Amino acid sequence: MLLKDHVVVVTGAGGALGSALVAAVAAQGGIVLGTDLVAGAGVDIVHDVTSEASWRAVCEEVEKRHGRIDGLVNNAGIVHVGHVETTEIDDFRRVQAVNVEGVFLGCKVAWPLLRRSTAASIVNVSSTAGLVGSPNHVAYVASKGAVRLMSKSIALHGATFDPVIRCNSLHPSLMDGHMARVLTGNAENQSEAIQAIVAARNPMRRLALTSEVAGAAVFLLSRMSGFVTGSELVSDGGSSAQ
Ligand SMILES: NC(=O)c1ccc[n+]([C@@H]2O[C@H](COP(=O)([O-])OP(=O)(O)OC[C@H]3O[C@@H](n4cnc5c(N)ncnc54)[C@H](O)[C@@H]3O)[C@@H](O)[C@H]2O)c1
DSSP states (O other): OTTTTOEEEEESTTSHHHHHHHHHHHHTTOEEEEEESSOOTTOSEEOOTTOHHHHHHHHHHHHHHHSOOSEEEEOOOOOOOBOTTTOOHHHHHHHHIIIIIHHHHHHHHHHHHHTTOSSOEEEEEOOGGGTSOOTTBHHHHHHHHHHHHHHHHHHHHHTTSSSOOEEEEEEEOOBSSHHHHHHTTOOSOOHHHHHHHHHHHOTTSSOBOHHHHHHHHHHHHSGGGTTOOSOEEEESTTGGGO
16 A cells, blocks of 8 residues: 555556556556546546646546645656658647646646655656657657656655655556557557567567556655655666667
C-alpha cells in the first residue's frame, strides 16, 4: 500500500497507460481521480488539458471532494507522424498544446492543492522520444523534450517549499495500444507487426507493458522516492542505453 489515502489525479485516464495508472494507484491504496477528454471507464471528470478553465474546474472538484492533491500524473498526450518537411504548423502547435501546455497548466493550476500535501509528487509522462530524436515525429519529440526540461524547472521550484513538491519525468518506450499503432504507422490493430518492429530494436526484445510503466509512476508518487526530484525515470527495456 505505497499510496494509502494519497489523492492522485491522472489525466488521459481513458487511454492505454492512463487506465493502467488508475488501476495501479488504486491497487496501492490511493484515491484516484481520472480525467480525460472523453468520458468512459476510469474517467471521473471530463477535462481538456489544454484549457486553463477546464483545469480550474477539475481542481475545484478535487478540492471539494478531498481538499488537496498528493499526486498529479500528467499523462494525457497525442502524437503526430511527420518530419520537418511534412509537418504543418497547425499540427505542430496542436501537439505542443496538449503535450506541453497541458502539462504546464496542470502543474500551475494544481499547485495550491499540491501545497496542502505532505507528500506532493508530480509525474510528467514524457517518452524515450524526449531523450533521443526520431526523424518522423518532429512535433512529438519537441513536445516530449520540453516536458523533460520543464519538469526539472518545476522540481527546482518545488524543492524550495516546505513540505517540498517533487516533480519527475517518466520516459516509456512503445507500449501496445492506439498510440503505438499511430507511431509505427500501423493504423489497424496489428499488435504482432508492432511487436516485430520493437523486437528487432529493443534490447529486451518486446514492448513495454503499461503495468510496468504504471509501476514506475507509483514509485515516483510514493514516499519511497522521497529524495527523487528533477530526475528522468526511463522504462524502455534498455533501448535508450544503446
Ligand atoms: N503508447 C506509447 O507507446 C507511448 C510511449 C511513450 C510515451 N507515451 C506517452 O504516454 C502517455 C499516454 O499514452 P497512451 O499510450 O496511453 O495513449 P492513448 O492514446 O491510449 O491515451 C491518451 C489519452 O489522452 C487523452 N487526451 C488526448 N487529448 C486530450 C486533451 N486535450 N485533454 C485531456 N485528455 C486528452 C485521450 O482521450 C486518451 O484517452 C502520453 O503522454 C504518451 O505520449 C506513450
